[in-house]
Amino acid sequence: MTWLPIFTRSTEQALSGWPPPVLDPAGPFASSITTLSWILFAMAGAVLALVLAALWVALAGSQRLRSRLGGTRVVWLAGIALPVVVLTALLIYGLSLTRTLRTPPQPSDIRVRVTGEMWWWRVAYLDRAGGVAMMDANEIHIPVGRTVTVELESSDIIHSFWVPRLSGKIDMVPGRRNVLRMQADAPGVYAGQCAEYCGGAHALMGFMVVAHDPDDYARFMAARARPAPQPGGQAARGAQLFQDSGCGACHRIAGTEANGLAGPDLSHVGSRRTLGAGILPNNRGTMIGWIGDPQSLKPGNRMPAYSTLPGQDLTAIAAYLETRR
Template sequence: MFSRSTEQALAGWPPPVLDPAGPFASSITVLSWVLFAIGGVILGLVLAALWVALAGPERLRSRLGGTRVIWLAGIALPVVVLTALLIYGLTLTSMLRTPTQPSDIRVRVTGEMWWWRVAYLDQTGRVAMTDANEIHIPVGRTVTVELQSSDVIHSFWVPRLSGKIDMVPGRRNVLRMQADAPGVYAGQCAEYCGGAHALMGFMVVAHRPDDYARLMAGRRRPAPVAGGEAARGAQLFQSNGCGACHRVAGTAANGLAGPDLSHVGSRRTLGAGILPNNRGTMIGWIGDPQSLKPGNRMPAYSMLPGRDLTAIAAYLETLR
């Protein structure tokens, strides 16, 4: 059994596939149920034909074969059904392909092995703020997500908010999503991308508009000045080279190889959705990340004594 704090941190996981929470996911869900229904009807017709062929009356078996049945059931029926489905599907999901609107929230997500680099864009397309493995959006606003990859093919999928689309190196794809109610919506890489693929999750957190505005305003402030144990952790963070791979806004840490840690203390999870974010899991992740997520690119810091790992974790907790 998970603890209450763990359940809250991992809320929304695993993501339900046919439970839409926004207009872009709703159209895909409707189309899915239509496909299931038509598939069931086709299966029923095939089973009925099989029964007639194997055990049906001779009169029906004799009418089941012949050129006419081949033309009608083997050619005409599939052409009509598939054409109708194509037209219906394109019409139903046309909103997924509409161009970005000036009122849209814009976010750029880059797939990495095996985590997600997140950048919030202003209306000119410039990066206004960076984060990792967690996307914050306001309720009722359409969000345009620009998707790209820095290494291999990944796939961005938040089942309750939109469809999924591949993230291809050298190409930028666009997906639109929207949440109709506040909540935490889990996402997952849906394209096999290497050994830790199954451990490459993320969260989309939808806030009420006022809460979202306060959150974004708070994150524009500089990193707090750490005191006590956290101050020693900040020194250890720099002296052990953490800033060469990770960025912390407002400090000398400006690395780009790993996730941005400017707001890591407020994230719900660690390791791209696999662990609840608390001091214990943070210490474990810093000390031996390979045992928790084999193959990830963060080296182990097992040479550090426990008190140093605790101090670094205390410092990272203050980054909100």
């Protein structure tokens, strides 16, 4: 994929699921798509072989062979009847194989709403009533063995949500809510990517799904629900700078006065594996660089540069954001 060359080795280690292997399913919804893909590859190979054989007969076959394989009967059988039978059978089999992808959500499903933005992913974990229980960005955490219903929306233009190892891909269309189901059979990090061209930074619009053992997932969600500790020292100064610099007008941090919705929710940014929707490993150095000049790292994104802030202020803000776990 075109965005891989900008990744450093530390980024790949942070992601560990990148690049996403397309034909290596890790759940039941992706398995059906992979099976269908191999069948289509085999069919394409068989059709190619038939076409090459026909071409050889036409160019190098004997007159007798050409006359036997020509005529109206062969055209009807090989040119019309065979494609109709094969394609109809393939259509019926494909629909039956992938029918679970469109199964209505079940009450036992975990529900997550993902909104495509230019060029990042807004993530909301929903409660049973459909209300927002927790906000995040660019990462989705799920338990192993549980089906997850993902509600997909877009706030601007058409994006496409794709986690190759867990499910198929589906477009995110402004003004419409599409639904996709996915499931992971083993713990791990599963990379995803926007699969619909959506502008200059489209290739830099990645995300990840992190699958936990059920007990680990319960502990993870419980930790997210607890209030963050009050920052001290340099982080406390960073918290004040965060407010004074106007960061809270675009970003939300739970439990603080920052309630902006234009940019990613930063309530748990310190625990994320990457920054910038998958383009940088998340550490203090990359956080300082991102705040100071995000346009040089991801051209076209909507965050302004804060190059006028001195280095010690950028460091303090990064130290504060590190505490948000």
